[in-house]
Amino acid sequence: MRLRTLTDVNRLQILERSASRRAVAVAVAGGLLLTLTMSAVAAAHAEIATSTPADEAVLATPPTEIVVTYTQGLDEGSSIVLRDASGTEIARAVPASIGVKEMRATFAPLTPGTYTIESTTFSSEDGEGPERETLTFTVLEPTPAPPTATPGPTNEPSAPQTPTLAPTEGPTPSPAPSADGSGSGSSTDVLLPIAVVGLVIGGGLAFFLRRRGGA
Numbered sequence: 148m149r150l151r152t153l154t155d156v157n158r159l160q161i162l163e164r165s166a167s168r169r170a171v172a173v174a175v176a177g178g179l180l181l182t183l184t185m186s187a188v189a190a191a192h193a194e195i196a197t198s199t200p201a202d203e204a205v206l207a208t209p210p211t212e213i214v215v216t217y218t219q220g221l222d223e224g225s226s227i228v229l230r231d232a233s234g235t236e237i238a239r240a241v242p243a244s245i246g247v248k249e250m251r252a253t254f255a256p257l258t259p260g261t262y263t264i265e266s267t268t269f270s271s272e273d274g275e276g277p278e279r280e281t282l283t284f285t286v287l288e289p290t291p292a293p294p295t296a297t298p299g300p301t302n303e304p305s306a307p308q309t310p311t312l313a314p315t316e317g318p319t320p321s322p323a324p325s326a327d328g329s330g331s332g333s334s335t336d337v338l339l340p341i342a343v344v345g346l347v348i349g350g351g352l353a354f355f356l357r358r359r360g361g362a
């Protein structure tokens with residue numbers, strides 16, 4: 148009887164130990180499951196997945212829009228706001244419809260400086276929110292254009308200069324007598340001696356004939 152009693156006690160102890168071990172295993176499994184569930188719930192937010200421009204991007208060309216995508220669909224109340232370094236609002240956007248995973252804002256080209264994107268989201272999948280995140284990017288000063296090179300003097304030979312010949316002066320022609328009888332003084336000087344000679348010859352011839360007839 149005493150042997151049976153000891154055997155029964157040993158069995159009970161073994162069973163109790165097995166039950167304790169099972170309880171510990173169940174407790175550990177339950178704790179792990181609870182932890183995973185709580186982690187999943189904590190992570191169940193519409194968080195930023197990608198953005199254009201990217202966070203901390205440095206841009207040489209000013210952007211004209213920002214696009215932000217999320218890990219979950221967006222609910223009413225979600226928005227993105229673009230602000231400059233002074234905090235002035237540049238642009239704002241909301242989801243195009245409930246459940247989309249993107250928000251997009253357009254604006255005029257930005258001036259150089261640092262800008263901030265403020266994201267506020269409510270998840271349309273589990274109702275969690277708001278989830279607030281911030282992105283930044285920088286627009287650089289434009290690079291000045293290089294100066295235009297000034298063309299230098301060319302080494303091409305210049306065309307030879309042709310000498311200019313001065314016109315030579317020819318003999319000056321004598322003026323011709325005019326048709327109305329008015330000539331120069333030289334014509335009168337020639338005719339006057341001829342007339343005098345003619346008168347002298349005529350007078351001498353008349354004197355000779357008269358004397359010969361008287362003889």
